[in-house]
Amino acid sequence: MSAVDQPKMLDLATEDPIAVMELFAEHGWGDGLPLVPPTIERVEAMLAGTPDTDPDEVIATLEPRGGLATRRMIAVNAVLAGCAPEHLPVLVAAVRALAAPELNLRGVNATTHPVAPLLIVHGEAVSAGGYNAGLGSFGPGNRANASTGRAVRLILLHIAGATPGPGDASTQGGPAKYTYCVAENEAASPWGAYPASVGVDAAGAVTLHCGEGPHNVHDMESADAGAILDKVASAMTSLGQNNAPISQGEYFVALCPEHAAAMAKMGLDRADVAQWLFEKAQMRVGDLRRAFALRAWAPWQEELDDDALMAMTEVPDNIKVFVTGGAGKHSCVIPSWGMTKSVTVPV
Amino acid sequence: MRIYAPDGPTTATIAAGAHAAGDLKGLTIGILDNTKPNAGLLLNRMAERLAERTGAIVGPVETKNAALAAPDQVMGRLTRQVQLVLTGSAD
Numbered sequence: 001m002s003a004v005d006q007p008k009m010l011d012l013a014t015e016d017p018i019a020v021m022e023l024f025a026e027h028g029w030g031d032g033l034p035l036v037p038p039t040i041e042r043v044e045a046m047l048a049g050t051p052d053t054d055p056d057e058v059i060a061t062l063e064p065r066g067g068l069a070t071r072r073m074i075a076v077n078a079v080l081a082g083c084a085p086e087h088l089p090v091l092v093a094a095v096r097a098l099a100a101p102e103l104n105l106r107g108v109n110a111t112t113h114p115v116a117p118l119l120i121v122h123g124e125a126v127s128a129g130g131y132n133a134g135l136g137s138f139g140p141g142n143r144a145n146a147s148t149g150r151a152v153r154l155i156l157l158h159i160a161g162a163t164p165g166p167g168d169a170s171t172q173g174g175p176a177k178y179t180y181c182v183a184e185n186e187a188a189s190p191w192g193a194y195p196a197s198v199g200v201d202a203a204g205a206v207t208l209h210c211g212e213g214p215h216n217v218h219d220m221e222s223a224d225a226g227a228i229l230d231k232v233a234s235a236m237t238s239l240g241q242n243n244a245p246i247s248q249g250e251y252f253v254a255l256c257p258e259h260a261a262a263m264a265k266m267g268l269d270r271a272d273v274a275q276w277l278f279e280k281a282q283m284r285v286g287d288l289r290r291a292f293a294l295r296a297w298a299p300w301q302e303e304l305d306d307d308a309l310m311a312m313t314e315v316p317d318n319i320k321v322f323v324t325g326g327a328g329k330h331s332c333v334i335p336s337w338g339m340t341k342s343v344t345v346p347v
Numbered sequence: 348m349r350i351y352a353p354d355g356p357t358t359a360t361i362a363a364g365a366h367a368a369g370d371l372k373g374l375t376i377g378i379l380d381n382t383k384p385n386a387g388l389l390l391n392r393m394a395e396r397l398a399e400r401t402g403a404i405v406g407p408v409e410t411k412n413a414a415l416a417a418p419d420q421v422m423g424r425l426t427r428q429v430q431l432v433l434t435g436s437a438d
Contacts, residue, residue, distance in 0.1 A: 008352040015348055029353055038351040066359035073355035080353060107414040158353040294384055296412075339414035 004056050004068055007076065012037065029158055030080075031150070031178060038079040046075040049088030059092055060099030063106035065161025069095045073159055074151075081151035086129050087144055090206055091151055093347040094119050097208040098152075098160075102341040108210045109162035113242060114174035115337035118209045118252065119152055119181040120322065122195050125204030125347040126183045133183035135326025138214060149181030176213045182324050188257035189323035190264030195344050197270055198320075202346030209252045209320070209342040212241070214332035219259065225266040228259050228331075229273065233280035235333040236312050244283070245292035246338030247301055247314040253277065254332045256325040270321050278316035282309040296338070368430065372402035377429030379421070381413040386436035393433055403431075 012019060017034045024030035036042065047055050055072040062069050074091050083091070098105050098117060108115055121131045132142035139145050156162040164173060186193045195205040215235045219228045236243070236251055243249040253273070255263070263273055286306030289295075295302075298314050313319060320342060325331075368374060376394045380387045387408070394405045406429045411417040425432055 005356040007355045009349050010352055012348045012350055020350075024353075027352075037348065038353065039348060040351075043351060061358055065354075066357045067354060068356045068358060070355065073351075073353075076351040076353055076355070104414065106416065111414065154353065159355055161354075161357075294382060339412070 004058060004070055007073060028163055031153055031157060033178070035080045036082055038076045042079045043072065043075050046079050046083065046085050046088055047071065049085030050092060059095045062095070062099060062155070062160035064109055064167055065159065067159035067161060069099075069155065069159050074155060077154040077158060078151045081154050082143065082147040083151050084143070084147075087148045087151070089347050090121055090125050090129055090148055091155070093206045093345050094152055094208060095155065097206060097343040097345045100343040103208060103210060103343050104340045105160065107339050108337060109156060109160055109168055111337065112169045112171045113337050114170050114172055114177070114212060115210050116174060116176035116180045117152060117156075118176070118211060118334060119149055120194070120207040120209065121148075121181065121183040122193055122206065123186065123202065123204040125206065126186070128204065131183035133185035133324055137182045137185070137324045137326070139179070145181045145183065146179050149179030152181070153177060153179060174213060182254070185257060185323045185325065188260070190260055191270040194320070194322040198344050200344045200346060204347035205344055206347055207342055207344040209250065209334060209336070210340040211252065211334045211336045214254065214334055217331040217333060218329070220329045223262070225262040225268065226276075228262060229276045230280055232331065232333060233277050236277060236281035236335070237283055239283075239287070239291045241335040242338035243312050243335050244288055245294060246296045246336075247298050248296065248318070249313055249336035249338040250318045250320055250342055251277070251313060251336065252334040252342070253319060253321045254324050254334065255321060256328060256331045257323055258327070258329050259331045260323045271316070273321050274316045274319040277319050278311050278313070281312045283312065284308075285310045370401075371397070371431070374403045374430040375406035375428065376403050377406050377425045377432045378408040379417060379425065379432050379434035380408055380410045381434065381436065382410050383413050383436055389436050390433045
């Protein structure tokens with residue numbers, strides 16, 4: 001489709017990176033960091049990352065601005081972020097996921113919560129784009145993870161209009177709003193690739209989960225996987241998370257390979273891990289009620305007595321488990337914003 | 348050097364603002380409460396004060412989920428029943 005208005009062009013007297021930053025700042029654009037100027041030549045080179053496609057095809061309309069995310073505009077922001085052409089297919093898929101109704105992008109962008117979409121890259125897209133799924137996978141130090149995550153944010157700022165203030169009311173903002181991209185370490189996963197567990201059978205895929213920054217889970221001493229899982233459950237059990245008042249909220253549990261191996265050795269599969277956490281990550285209903293007059297709980301949860309224990313999410317399936325990282329014994333939990341569902345789509 | 352602007356085209360249209368009512372006397376004030384803490388309290392008090400000062404009538408209170416757009420039914424009821432709406436409170 002090429003009926004879309006062509007994007008505006010700007011004239012710059014110099015390629016000095018400071019001049020680019022200043023020009024963008026004048027327009028209220030950018031994330032505050034240096035930007036690669038999106039010249040026609042660079043954008044054309046970026047578009048070569050998805051050959052034989054229409055650059056003006058509208059991949060999605062992104063709220064709250066109603067911005068038309070064409071392949072070309074995604075490429076413009078990919079150039080700005082420092083991406084390479086091989087990252088463009090991942091970004092196009094990420095934009096499709098961001099626009100899924102169940103993700104509720106308008107709410108994600110507009111809320112006072114510090115939510116940011118976490119982009120998880122899976123399967124063949126990991127090696128094709130050079131994403132880091134191993135040591136230090138949440139960063140820094142890898143161009144693919146850093147620039148693709150940053151491009152997602154620039155797309156949200158520019159195309160979706162998630163400008164702090166008029167389009168993003170986040171009280172404190174958050175570091176995850178700069179770049180938030182990780183790759184699944186499928187080779188180290190005892191349970192295969194994550195997308196298959198949510199019914200996406202594709203060689204490469206991305207998942208978008210709109211949540212908080214990672215909450216660390218440190219366990220260097222437990223031989224028993226149950227003890228590790230109890231620590232994960234502890235990281236999930238907090239009155240400060242939106243999961244406490246919003247029962248539909250998901251958790252993403254990013255296990256390091258060694259923790260995952262310990263769980264597999266104990267005979268647990270992915271669903272068993274989720275079930276364990278569902279049963280252990282619980283709080284007293286009365287404490288939750290006292291903390292939150294405003295709740296979005298399932299009706300059956302509202303019927304529970306104050307002294308009953310209630311899981312931090314409505315069903316075990318809301319606890320999503322994947323493996324990432326390298327050697328060492330640190331995993332993490334990524335609580336949800338709440339009024340959103342994760343989306344996995346093929347690349 | 349020519350570079351692309353990063354925002355691109357949009358589907359959004361800028362709606363024309365409603366004409367300001369010269370006199371609120373006899374008009375009905377609706378409230379769209381997003382159910383954030385204290386939103387209802389704040390909006391109801393504002394509506395009462397506005398009614399006292401202008402002779403307007405405090406009308407129906409509708410609620411919506413804070414994280415979602417108001418459903419069409421809610422907007423439809425407000426459109427039919429009131430002439431102005433108070434809304435827009437955060438935490």
